[in-house]
Amino acid sequence: MQPKKKAILISLCVSIVLMLAKFVAYFITNSNAILTDAAESIVNVIASAFAFYSIYLSTLPKDENHPYGHGKVEFFSAFVEGVLIGIAGIIIIFKSSYDFFYPKEIKQLFDGAIIIAITGIINLAIGFYLIKTGKRHRSLTLEADGKHLLTDAISSAGLVIGIIIIYTTQIFWLDSAISIALGCYIVFNGYKLTRKSVGGLMDESNIELVKDIVVILQENRQESWIDVHNLRAQQYGPDLHIDCHVTLPYYFDLNEVHQQISNIDQLINVSGSHETELFIHADPCLPACCNYCKMPNCKVRQEDFKREIGWNMENVTKNQKHFSQ
Incomplete structure (x- = not known):
């Protein structure tokens, strides 16, 4: 079984067991705060079930209808997870607010705290495992599911502390207050996950990836690479796509242009941390480029070289040659 499928299947099975354990803790204690944790487990x-299906789709090879692969479904999966987290948090806040004014009897808090603590430790371990596997295999779905479980573990830790306080002080209205606070925390995390997934669905450029590419190009730039601009990067599941414009001497023939573009392609794939598909558009140089062009023995130079323009996020991502800045 592929590592991504194995990881999400483990997450699904563990989530089912922990959900049942948390509902047992709720029925034992009748605590709203514990119900909050149990509801989030649903x-x-x-x-996790949806994530398993999305990972199955994302591993399918490219086909005629999906020339960029199926990886973008992972953004949709993360969006659904974020929305579900947010809805769960809102429901928890409303229920806990009602019970704050109309409290119910709470019992056997110590037993409930033990069960929640155990589930929190398990979620913490599974969460780190999913995040590690997701980063290794460039899976947003696994990372999202892992971060969700870490959020759940943090919620459980806060819940256990709250239960201990309630148990020792016998101030039972704290149960609903803690539940409302955890509900707000859950909604906030649902929003962050949804925001990230919407960015991916809208083809928002991968800023961290672009930064890495800019550093690689700047550190390995060749004299014939006069400038690079309009650099963009997107991630579709495990697949990375980069497109940019590279200004080359206008007198290069087609073979030389192809060789220069191939050099850039190989540089990114050897030096970068991910296998990347590049779409590079070659632009001819103009007389205004001469002052920062380092091409030696150029027979068509119209102006002496003055200074090199360093490539950075500010100029490489703009859709214009650097002389026009």
Whole structure:
């Protein structure tokens, strides 16, 4: 079984067991705060099930209808998970607000705290495992599911502390107050996950990836690479796509242009951390480029070289040659 499928299947199975354990803790204690944790576990199970299907789709090879692969479904999966997390948080806040004014009897808090603590430790371990696997295999779905489980573990830790305080002080209205606070935390994390997934669905450029590419190009730039601009990067599941414009001497023939572009392609794939598909558009140089062009023995130079323009996020991502800045 592929590592990504194995990881999400483990997450799904563990989420089901932990959800049942948390509901047992709720029925034992009748605590709203514990119900908050149990309700979020339902989201964990649904999200893991959907994530498993999205990972299955993302591993399918490119075909005629999906020339960029199926990896973008992972952004949709993360979006669904974020929305479910947010809905769960809102429901928790409303229910806990009602019970704050109309409290119910709470019992056996110590037993409930033990169960929640155990589930929190398990979620912490599974969460780190999913994030590590997701980064290794460039899976947004696994990373999202892992971060969700870490959020769940943090919620459980806060919940256990709250239960201990309630148990020792016998101030039972704290149960609903803690539940409302955890609900707000859950909604916030759902928003962050949804925001990231929407960015991916809208083809938002991968800023961290672009930064890495700019550094690689700047550190390995050749004299014939006069400038690079309009650099963009997107991630579709495990697949990375980069497109940019490279200004080359206008007198290069087609073979030389092809060789220069191939050199850039190989540089990115050897020096970068991910296998990347590049689409590079070659621009001819203009007389205004001469003052920062380092091409030696150029027979058509119209102006002496003055200074090199360093490539950075500010100029490489703009859709214009550097002389026009």
